Amino acid sequence: MNRLATARYGGMLALAAVVAVLPLFLPNSFYYDMAILVGLNAIVCIGLNLLIGYAGQISLGHGGFFALGAYASAILTSAYGWPPAGALLAGAAGTGLLAFAVARPIMKLSGHYLAMGTLGLGIIISIVLTQEVDLTGGPDGMPVYGFSVFGWEPSGALTWYWIVGGLLLLTAWLALNIVESPVGRALRAVHGSEPAARTAGIDVVHYKALIFVVSAVLASIAGSVFVHYIGFITPSEAGFVHSIELVTMVVLGGMASIFGAIVGAAILTTLPQLLTFLHDYEMLVFGAILMGVMIFMPKGLVPAIRAWIGSRAR
Amino acid sequence: MQFLFAGITVGATYALVGVGFSIIYNASQVINFAQGEFVMLGGMTTWFLFERAGIPVALAIPLAVMGTAAVGMALEKFAIEPARDASVVTLIIITIGASIFLRGGAQLLWGRNFHSVPGLSGNEPIDIAGAAVSPQSLWILGVTVLVILALNWFFSRTMTGRAMRAVAFNLLAAQLAGVNNRRVLLLAFALAAALGATAGALIAPLSLAYPEVGIMLGLKGFCAAILGGLGFPYGAIAGGLILGISENMTAGYISSAYKDAVAFVIILLALFFMPHGLFGRRGADRV
Amino acid sequence: MSLLTVQSLTKAFGGVTAIDDLTLSIRPGAIHSIIGPNGAGKTTLFNLVTGIYAPDQGAVALDGRDITGAAAHGMAALGLSRTFQNLQIFFNMTALENVLVGMHRHCDHRFLPAMLRLPWIARRDREMADKAADLMRFVGLADYVDADADSLPYGALKRLEIARALAAEPRLLLLDEPAAGLNPAETAEIDDLIQKIGETGVTVVLVEHDMKLVMGVSEHILVIEHGRLLAEGTGAEIRHNPDVVAAYLGEEGRGL
Numbered sequence: 001m002n003r004l005a006t007a008r009y010g011g012m013l014a015l016a017a018v019v020a021v022l023p024l025f026l027p028n029s030f031y032y033d034m035a036i037l038v039g040l041n042a043i044v045c046i047g048l049n050l051l052i053g054y055a056g057q058i059s060l061g062h063g064g065f066f067a068l069g070a071y072a073s074a075i076l077t078s079a080y081g082w083p084p085a086g087a088l089l090a091g092a093a094g095t096g097l098l099a100f101a102v103a104r105p106i107m108k109l110s111g112h113y114l115a116m117g118t119l120g121l122g123i124i125i126s127i128v129l130t131q132e133v134d135l136t137g138g139p140d141g142m143p144v145y146g147f148s149v150f151g152w153e154p155s156g157a158l159t160w161y162w163i164v165g166g167l168l169l170l171t172a173w174l175a176l177n178i179v180e181s182p183v184g185r186a187l188r189a190v191h192g193s194e195p196a197a198r199t200a201g202i203d204v205v206h207y208k209a210l211i212f213v214v215s216a217v218l219a220s221i222a223g224s225v226f227v228h229y230i231g232f233i234t235p236s237e238a239g240f241v242h243s244i245e246l247v248t249m250v251v252l253g254g255m256a257s258i259f260g261a262i263v264g265a266a267i268l269t270t271l272p273q274l275l276t277f278l279h280d281y282e283m284l285v286f287g288a289i290l291m292g293v294m295i296f297m298p299k300g301l302v303p304a305i306r307a308w309i310g311s312r313a314r
Numbered sequence: 315m316q317f318l319f320a321g322i323t324v325g326a327t328y329a330l331v332g333v334g335f336s337i338i339y340n341a342s343q344v345i346n347f348a349q350g351e352f353v354m355l356g357g358m359t360t361w362f363l364f365e366r367a368g369i370p371v372a373l374a375i376p377l378a379v380m381g382t383a384a385v386g387m388a389l390e391k392f393a394i395e396p397a398r399d400a401s402v403v404t405l406i407i408i409t410i411g412a413s414i415f416l417r418g419g420a421q422l423l424w425g426r427n428f429h430s431v432p433g434l435s436g437n438e439p440i441d442i443a444g445a446a447v448s449p450q451s452l453w454i455l456g457v458t459v460l461v462i463l464a465l466n467w468f469f470s471r472t473m474t475g476r477a478m479r480a481v482a483f484n485l486l487a488a489q490l491a492g493v494n495n496r497r498v499l500l501l502a503f504a505l506a507a508a509l510g511a512t513a514g515a516l517i518a519p520l521s522l523a524y525p526e527v528g529i530m531l532g533l534k535g536f537c538a539a540i541l542g543g544l545g546f547p548y549g550a551i552a553g554g555l556i557l558g559i560s561e562n563m564t565a566g567y568i569s570s571a572y573k574d575a576v577a578f579v580i581i582l583l584a585l586f587f588m589p590h591g592l593f594g595r596r597g598a599d600r601v
Numbered sequence: 602m603s604l605l606t607v608q609s610l611t612k613a614f615g616g617v618t619a620i621d622d623l624t625l626s627i628r629p630g631a632i633h634s635i636i637g638p639n640g641a642g643k644t645t646l647f648n649l650v651t652g653i654y655a656p657d658q659g660a661v662a663l664d665g666r667d668i669t670g671a672a673a674h675g676m677a678a679l680g681l682s683r684t685f686q687n688l689q690i691f692f693n694m695t696a697l698e699n700v701l702v703g704m705h706r707h708c709d710h711r712f713l714p715a716m717l718r719l720p721w722i723a724r725r726d727r728e729m730a731d732k733a734a735d736l737m738r739f740v741g742l743a744d745y746v747d748a749d750a751d752s753l754p755y756g757a758l759k760r761l762e763i764a765r766a767l768a769a770e771p772r773l774l775l776l777d778e779p780a781a782g783l784n785p786a787e788t789a790e791i792d793d794l795i796q797k798i799g800e801t802g803v804t805v806v807l808v809e810h811d812m813k814l815v816m817g818v819s820e821h822i823l824v825i826e827h828g829r830l831l832a833e834g835t836g837a838e839i840r841h842n843p844d845v846v847a848a849y850l851g852e853e854g855r856g857l
Binding site for chain 1: 343401574
């Protein structure tokens, strides 16, 4: 138990320190933009990591949930004049309900079927968002105006940075709480052995559905914040490619590791930028890096680094 | 009628891709997300051999299929084999990385443009029962039937084929009986790649060849495999045909905008009501 | 007054009838063993009782209450716990956490309090951790209290699973081949452990092949063959039952 406690406090402190100090190192708004995107992806990935790394399930459609939150915020604020906070909550609630409706039937089956079901859901969402031009602006997307909470409007990249940074810290703290509680153990038990978990009194289907919904809601919230920051949204956020990117961030950074999710998000959000100088070789190198990391560090980066540090300490 | 034929044609393509998924799944429990890229490589290589190397289409296709099978084996040898003991999710990510890698490679070598490939017997449509059918469609159907017969013979009559079925059924027992699992896996990837490439090479005249063509085809082939029951090649064939026909019927009679969504809606419904697919057997957890 | 009653239970898988019109009863406070040839249906019986399979016909009752086909995750609350023939240890956790999971029904496992880390969550976790450590010591795993589950040797893992099952504070404990794969010294330790558990008042039913263990520890033995109850009684009665000898024990059984 003590090991976990140090990980939590040490890790949270480190994260808070990084978030607080990073602005000193960011020369211009492009880098702030990167940092904010990393933060938003990290929020989604923390939720996804709870699903994939801790509960051992998989979702290939989380881009869909992200986009639903984004579009809910976009449409409710622009077309119907809702306050942004209300739209965000409505989006989260709607996404949560959808996730619940889809998850409960599929959670009774084994992993691959969930993968397929979530994949299908994500793609259906993306197609609907693309086709319903009147509502969503179709494939060209739609703009979003104005974000104000009780009359206060964020101005400039730095303010958004603090907003996203704060949300990230909050999400990480909540997730760590879950992981270190009986709920977290129940999730890991589900991953470890479903029959044994049932024998211990754990309602496996309930927990799988629960964490699926939680991760979907997190993605939706991140999507809502994203759309107010960027000011624009397109259906590609719901697409298969985005969903796969999110899963890759989680697996790359480290399964069953909150901080791994953050690291994975950071790397995969920034890596394509770093690789642009390769021009035509970009995709090739990206794919090669992905394969290489997974082959040599199958549990992801953070667990591999931890193991390496652990073996040096002995 | 027109839509029925179009549906059967594209359905046969999904079927071939789906069988490829099933074969690899049977040998390794892995969902190969690079399967769509095998389809793409089949089409693109055929185009390249025909257009740049001047090889006649009828010869380019088998060469493309063999070449892609080699790529499939390389993928197994260098990306899957080293990560044999990793979790299923990790392996899925590796195949995703492979699919990105292959797409990147194709873009690099051949550019991003759409390329056209001539059909095996010209492009003039034939009139069958009032529908204008492209001769390529008939080729696709014919080849698919041949492939099915060949696979059937392979799996039931040859030692290697039976070995693969044994591995799918019970890995440990198969190994104890002397089956080399690594060879089986290698062969599984080669077969799946060949099937995908065949589909890709044949459909290229109808759908054009370009680096991104594999994504949707791969996904829908995956749907076909699940619909038929993951791990049952014959199921994948039925699944593919059902998907192809439903898609085109929907496009023709309901709305062409949602054509792509049909496959995924069907899959969701299937998962809700018929989770083991059309032919899958209900298994019980052995504890 | 029977603790567990199985009435005309039948279960078939495809063409194979694993359990065939089986009726038996387990009285409380004793140590029972179920023996029989491989494929006789012993583990299937456990799976039927604990809700992992639903029977085709028949009924299962715990303490007079019908639990036929009830969901597996409800069994712990009813006082029923089990171990598995093929180890189902959570290798993604520490040994202590494995036992903690066994205590699931005794802890607050609601989502919101957990997420907000309301004050009693941490406090209860510490209390439960102490109890879990005690349980590990009870089953003889004092050396492994701080270890990761995947670092334990096989014999220790068998006992860890028992500790996890005990953590639920069951009235009826089902042990599926607790001595499988253990050497004679380890088996003797399991023998002692089972007796210790019996002395705490828990009713134990074990499925076993190791005849020495069975004869040494059981007050009541049931013999199952082809999914039916062939015979039951004390060790002495079973050893000399001609049907049992013919079906299972063989001539050497007489000498046990």
